[in-house]
Amino acid sequence: MTNAPIKLLIAASGTGGHLFPAIALAEKLPDYEIEWLGVPNRLETQLVPKQYPLNTIPVEGFQQGFGLASLKILAKLIGSIIEVRRILKQGKFQGVFTTGGYIAGPAVIAARSLGLPVVFHESNALPGKVTRFFGPWCNAMALGFDAAAKYLPKAKNVCVGTPVRSQFLAAEIPPLDLTIPDNAPLIVVFGGSQGAVAVNKFVRQAASAWLDTGAYIVHLTGDRDPDAGIFKHPQYIELPFYDNMAALLRRATLAISRSGAGSLTELAVCGTPAILIPYPFAAEDHQSYNADVFTKAGAAITDKQSELTAEKLQTQVLQLLQNPAELTKMGENAKAIAVPDSADKLASLLREVLES
Ligand SMILES: CC(=O)N[C@H]1[C@@H](OP(=O)(O)OP(=O)(O)OC[C@H]2O[C@@H](n3ccc(=O)[nH]c3=O)[C@H](O)[C@@H]2O)O[C@H](CO)[C@@H](O)[C@@H]1O
Structure with a gap:
């Protein structure tokens, strides 16, 4: 007699930073029957592989203060909890995994109210409010960074790193389909999964001096940059x-990046030295806490956006390009933070919780 597969609901929504680790975990559980929980019109509708049926609920994050808008959001939250309980019961799910954010609230409440186990993964060095609130209710709290544990004193913390997409771990990474000479230094600029308009502006103002040294720049602008196409x-x-x-960050001599947990994890796995510019409006400035981990490890230089100028960024990059030994050291320090088998560790933890 063969055992029926374990049914797992994955609640991960919104950004690459929330979705990629969950997809990497799902790929480590081929013997499980997995469905997804997300919201309509977010990145999950594009990124979640088709083999995982996507259930959507209309949950939203709370605004500051408590007005009519918050009451509407509260009503949606209650409706979402009822809906997730229905999904869990009808689908006979045996557990829930979440990467946090506002989708996690209804997922954790619904699962725990039905007595189902929950494994939570928090990738940031400063855990989000939802994580801090619901952490103690979960059967395991998997952390991307050790530094997060002190903010979750009552949770069952296990540091596993943050899983990266399988492309980062493949023995043979598909080659870059961009024309960049082998010996040219390459600066890669990216601003999380949505791009960073403020970083883009600094980079365009500073770029000429970098290009004059013979360096190439690959600039990933996001699709909402009003200045896209201006600089040629x-x-x-x-x-x-x-x-x-994976191929781009491995090839990069230096990256200029926001400090979302996903980006940092990939920089570490690839051993890419970086200049980090934390997104100043991220919840509770959590990207600065992420960047601190890298700066303290000697893997990156961090610039506060409010104190940065195009001239300062220009000089920092020129100095680093002239100092390959320093770049190599930063890259090695980044590699030392990496947890390349994070997805395996997270999958083992989940199996331990769901199968014991
Ligand atoms: C603005 C904000 O609050 N962002 C948060 C969001 O992640 P957000 O998705 O914004 O940022 P992350 O750095 O975590 O992830 C970005 C991902 O997008 C990928 N990418 C980016 C550009 C591109 O052209 N191609 C591509 O594949 C990167 O390789 C990376 O995997 O959730 C993360 C996890 O909780 C947080 O740490 C981030 O702070």
């Missing part, structure tokens, strides 16, 4: 989004 140069490649990040 034969060594400057501008794209709204690029898929083959």
Whole structure:
């Protein structure tokens, strides 16, 4: 007699930073029957592989203060909890995995109210409010960074790193489909999964001096950059989004990046030295806490956006390009933070919780 597969509901929504680790975990559970929980019109509708049926609920994050808008959101939250309980019961799910954010609230409440186990993964060094609130209710709290544990004193913390997409771990990474000479230094600029308009502006103002040294720039602008297409140069490649990040970050001499957990994890796995510019409006400034981990490890230089100028960024990059030994050291320090088998560790933890 063969055992029926374990049914798992994955609640991961919104950004690459929330979705990629969950997809990497799902790929490690081929013997499970997995369905997804997300919201309509977010990145999950594009990124979640078709083999995982997507259930959607209309949950939203709370605004500051408590007005009519918050009451509507509360009503949606209650409706979402009822709906997730229905999905879990009807589908006979045996557990829930979540990467946090506002989808996690109804997922954790519904699962725990039905007595189902929940494994939570928090990739940031400063855990989000939802994580801090619901962490103690979960059967395991998997952390991307050790530094997060002190903010979750009552949770069952296990540091597993943050899983990266399988492309980063493949023995043979597909080659870059961009024309960049082998010996040219390459600066890669990216601003999370949605691009960073403020970073893009600094980069365009500073870029000429970098290009004059013979360096190439691959600039991933996001699709909402009003200045896209303005700056042109034969060594400057501008794209709204690029898929083959594994090959690009491995090839990069230096990255200029926001400090979302996903980006940092990939920089570490690839051993890519970086200048980090935390997104100043991220919830509770959590990207600065992420960046601190890298700066303290000697893997990156961090610039506060409010104190940065194009001139300062220009000089920092020129100095680093002239100092390959420093770049190599930063890259090695980044590699030392990496947890390349994070998805395996997370899958083992989940199996331990769901199968014991
Ligand atoms: C603005 C904001 O609050 N962002 C948060 C969001 O992640 P957000 O998705 O914004 O940022 P992350 O750095 O975590 O992830 C970005 C991902 O997009 C990928 N990418 C980017 C550009 C591109 O052209 N191609 C591509 O594949 C990167 O390789 C990376 O995997 O959730 C993360 C996890 O909780 C947080 O740490 C981030 O702070």
